[in-house]
Amino acid sequence: MMRLVTVQFTPRLGERQANLEAIRKLLDPVHADIVVLPELCTSGYFFVSREELAPLAEAPGGMACAFFQRLADEKRSIIIAGMPEVAGERFYNSVFVFRPGIVEPLVYRKSHLFYKERFVFEPGDTGFPVIRDERLDISIGIMLCYDWRFPEVSRVLALDGADLIACPSNLVTDAWKKVMPARAIENKLYVAVANRCGTETRGDETLLFKGCSAVYDPQGEIVTLADAEVDRVLLAEIDPKPCRDKSFNEFNDIFADRRPELYGAICRPRR
Numbered sequence: 001m002m003r004l005v006t007v008q009f010t011p012r013l014g015e016r017q018a019n020l021e022a023i024r025k026l027l028d029p030v031h032a033d034i035v036v037l038p039e040l041c042t043s044g045y046f047f048v049s050r051e052e053l054a055p056l057a058e059a060p061g062g063m064a065c066a067f068f069q070r071l072a073d074e075k076r077s078i079i080i081a082g083m084p085e086v087a088g089e090r091f092y093n094s095v096f097v098f099r100p101g102i103v104e105p106l107v108y109r110k111s112h113l114f115y116k117e118r119f120v121f122e123p124g125d126t127g128f129p130v131i132r133d134e135r136l137d138i139s140i141g142i143m144l145c146y147d148w149r150f151p152e153v154s155r156v157l158a159l160d161g162a163d164l165i166a167c168p169s170n171l172v173t174d175a176w177k178k179v180m181p182a183r184a185i186e187n188k189l190y191v192a193v194a195n196r197c198g199t200e201t202r203g204d205e206t207l208l209f210k211g212c213s214a215v216y217d218p219q220g221e222i223v224t225l226a227d228a229e230v231d232r233v234l235l236a237e238i239d240p241k242p243c244r245d246k247s248f249n250e251f252n253d254i255f256a257d258r259r260p261e262l263y264g265a266i267c268r269p270r271r
C-alpha cells in the first residue's frame with residue numbers, strides 16, 4: 001500500500017507567494033508517497049490577458065519549481081502540481097511532476113483548453129505522459145481538469161500502463177462527479193481529483209470552483225471525498241498492483257476484450 005494525498009485549497013488570483021505559503025502550511029504535517037495539487041495552484045485561474053499571466057508563469061528552474069523540488073526531496077514524495085508554464089513566447093496550462101532526487105520536472109501541457117483559457121494559453125503539445133516510479137512500483141498517468149470530458153485521454157493513459165490517473169483540477173461544473181468514477185471503472189485504475197474551492201470574479205463574471213476532491217478506486221467507489229467549500233487534505237491508501245489485472249470475471253478482461261480493429265484510428269494498443 002502507498003499513501004496518496006490530494007490537496008484542496010483556495011488559491012488567490014495572482015498571488016504566487018501567498019499560494020506557495022498556503023501549500024507549505026497544508027503539507028507541513030503530511031507524509032505521503034504521492035501528492036496531487038489543483039490546476040494552476042500557484043497562480044489562480046481566471047486570467048484575461050497574457051500580460052497578467054506572464055509574471056506568474058514557470059519554466060523548469062523557476063521559483064515555484066525550486067519550492068516544489070525542495071519539498072519533494074525533503075518529504076521523499078512525488079508532487080504533482082498545476083502551474084502556468086512559459087516557453088519562449090508561449091504560455092501553457094501545465095502540470096509539473098517533481099520526483100525526489102530528480103532535478104528536471106516532467107511537464108504535461110493541457111491538451112483540451114476549457115472556456116476562456118484559449119485567450120491566454122496554447123493547446124498542449126506533450127501528449128499524455130505516464131510516469132513510471134520503480135521505487136514505489138507505480139505508474140502514474142497525468143490529465144488536467146477538462147481533459148476528463150475526453151475518454152480517449154484516460155484510455156490512452158491506461159493503455160500506456162497507468163495504475164493511477166492524477167487529475168489536478170479547477171472544476172466549475174458538477175458533471176465530472178458522474179464521469180470520473182466511470183473513467184476508473186472502464187480502465188480499472190485509481191483516479192485522484194484534486195480540485196480547488198472559492199470564487200474568482202473578473203468584470204461582471206464570477207467562476208465558482210466546486211471542491212469535492214476525491215479518490216476513486218478501480219471499481220469506481222469513493223475512497224475519500226472532500227466537501228465543496230473547505231480547504232482539505234485527503235489521504236488515501238492505495239495498492240496499484242490489482243490495477244494491472246484487467247479481468248473482472250473468469251471470462252472477461254477489459255483490455256483483452258477490446259476490438260481496436262473496429263474503433264478506427266483512436267485508442268489502438270500502444271504496447
Ligand code: ACM
Nearest residue numbers: 114145146170171
Ligand atoms: C477546467 O478545465 N478548468 C474546467
